[in-house]
Amino acid sequence: MKKITLLVALLAVSCFTVFAQPGKKIKWSRDGRAILKAEPMGITAVPLSGAEPAVIVPSEKYTLRGAGKALEIRDFSFSADEKKLLLYTDAKKVWRYETRGNYWLLDLTTGKLQEIGKARAASSLMFAKLSPDGSKVAYVSDHNLYVEDLATGAAKALTTNGTRRFINGTFDWAYEEEFGCRDGFRWSPDGKSIAYWQIDATKIRDFLMINNTDSIYSFNVPVEYPVAGESPSACRIGVVDIATGNTRWMDVPGDQQQHYIPRMEWVPGKKQLIIQQLNRKQNQSKIMLCDATNGKVHTLYEEKDSAWIDVKSRWDDDNIAGWDFLRNGKEFIWVSEQDGWRHLYSISMETGKATLLTPGDYDVITISKIDEAGGQIWFTASPDNPVQEYLYRVPLTGGKATRITPADQPGSHEYSISPYSNWAVHSFSNACMYPVSENVELPAHKSSAEVAQALRQSVDGGKCLDYFEVQTADGISIGGWMRKPKNFDPNKKYPIVFYVYGEPAGATTRDVAGAGRNYLYDGDMAADGYIYASLDNRGTPLPKGRYWRKSIYRKVGVLNARDQAQAAQALMKKYAFIDPARTAVWGWSGGGSMTLNLMFQYPEIYKTGIAIAAVGNQLTYDNIYQERYMGLPEENREDFIKGSPVTYAQNLQGNLLYIHGTGDDNVHYQNAEMLLNELIRYNKQIQFMAYPNRTHSISEGDGTFTHLSTLYTKYLREHCEPGGK
Structure with missing residues (x-):
């Protein structure tokens, strides 16, 4: 029931607000001064300064022996030490996005290229992620969670009960469509265990679509689809030990078919999970801490609304994953409308106390970057014109927000800010001009000649x-x-x-x-x-x-x-x-x-x-x-x-x-x-x-x-x- 966004609709027919998917996010170099891209010649670093791009991993490195061309890269990620490169290829759709495919691992030290999940069906792997030490890779295939040792190639099933309607490590149709939940597992900080969602849709009725065109005899296409008035799929969080394969379930209170858990992450440096639980009506949110060693759970922070409470994808660039921790996990940034406006708060991990950071009669639209080293939060807002969007920043301690976007650029702005907040990829458009993208240094935000030219050429002088x-x-x-x-x-x-x-x-x-x-x-x-x-x-x-x-x-x-x-x-x-x-x-x-x-x-x-x-x-x-x-x-x-x-x-x-x-x-x-x-x-x-x-x-x-x-x-x-x- 999502809308067709105007900009996307110009390019292709779509029908829903765009969610994060493989290959969508900008990939930054470690120093934050270049963007990494998969180009025909290889993985390339494109400096934001305008200097010439440099190929850092030639495509020859991931060309199979006897093949006429290199693997076609859909997405990629480096290990923490940047000595290994995980490649995603042959992507196939799962409802909305191409989230299943094949994965390959390139050892940049030895040059060895190996296929991940060779025993699994082609293009069946989902969300493969390297362990923190880069020695293993975990992935989902056919609704089960697997881990593979990169040195030996030995794969181990961490769950074996997965089916179309009993789902480990990913989600059912409704969670995916309405919460943006797709990637359903997380490596622990020490790499010894994995936390994952398990969705039990066996009590959910299938909606049967009828395909009359792909064969002489029609056939049903079932979708586990709970309609309004039906209980949702049961959901629980487990932590599986990599060595033993045993799962410990978190003792999250409440009926599993009368609540949702749209967010789950590890607390930095601890054997502890942090989750968000929403009741079925989605007007009560609880932030809970879960002890991964014994499954005990306690509520840290609670919020209620007489209507509903939005989830993270509403205010964090359509991304449901991640948790905005500060001070080595002692507090985190949260968003709430409790004072009548969408504002940022700092929540203490010890007491659950919420401290308002962005006071004022305006809404935060999205969080662009939380820069703990620089002591500031970058976000978008538009206090004076609700149909526009601009970049602001506020101290981590809270206070008055400062506008960063130049005053002579009326319209809507998006920013992908580098790891050190010194550069940003800036996209800008309004109803009278086509989108312009540039690289800007922050906080000066000196725009390029292309932006000035685009403004001068605005349709009908900006009166379209x-x-x-x-x-x-x-x-x-x-x-x-x-x-x-x-x-x-x-x-x-x-x-x-x-x-x-x-x-x-x-x-x-x-x-x-x-x-x-x-x-x-x-x-x-x-x-x-x-x-x-x-x-x-x-x-x-x-x-x-x-x-x-x-x-x-x-x-x-x-x-x-x-x-x-x-x-x-x-x-x-x-x-x-x-x-x-x-x-x-x-x-x-x-x-x-x-x-x-x-x-x-x-x-x-x-x-x-x-x-x-x-x-x-x-x-x-x-x-x-x-x-x-x-x-x-x-x-x-x-x-x-x-x-x-x-x-x-x-x-x-x-x-x-x-x-x-x-x-x-x-x-x-x-x-x-x-x-x-x-x-x-x-x-x-x-x-x-x-x-x-x-x-x-x-x-x-x-x-x-x-x-x-x-x-x-x-x-x-x-x-x-x-x-x-």
């Missing part, structure tokens, strides 16, 4: 979009953008097309490259005479404070649709050049749901809708997402019904195009058929397109995107006539 705010009838200030037609004449009336999402998983109005551009439209909307617009309602994850984000709790499909509809009315009242008779709306996934709710609940406003891969019935969607934002159906089922488009299908008056992939493992195709049944019941005529065996992104198969774009464009032009009148 109109950003605005309108006041709704409920007194809520709603912001958005509008792209006007070319050769705009304010005395004419133009059709308006709203792009919507409106749920807590994403915002559509950020000032980034791609805003105002409709990648599905085959042509130029502005040239054809359309106004293109988007609004962000309450509940979207803009940095506007806790109330803004969490006022949608138990009101998804109701409050967000009301905000959108009232804001659209206010916009049309404000601007006489908008033609109320030609008002269209479209969205994908959660945006598809919003489109349906707007068409059904506010038919007097929206005349044409295009909904793609929509959740028509909230009770069909996975429990982690839906229960986080809506509560438990057994307690407030009526809220799920009120927020579901199927409840209002009988009210359709306008033109509707509905599109869904029959192989969608995320928002199941059953949503389409449930919706169609309601429309049939009330003789509501629509145009419907099913894409056989396509997933949530509707991107598979020859010609798919061209067909989808053509369908979308043709329908919009026919039912929402372009041009000024």
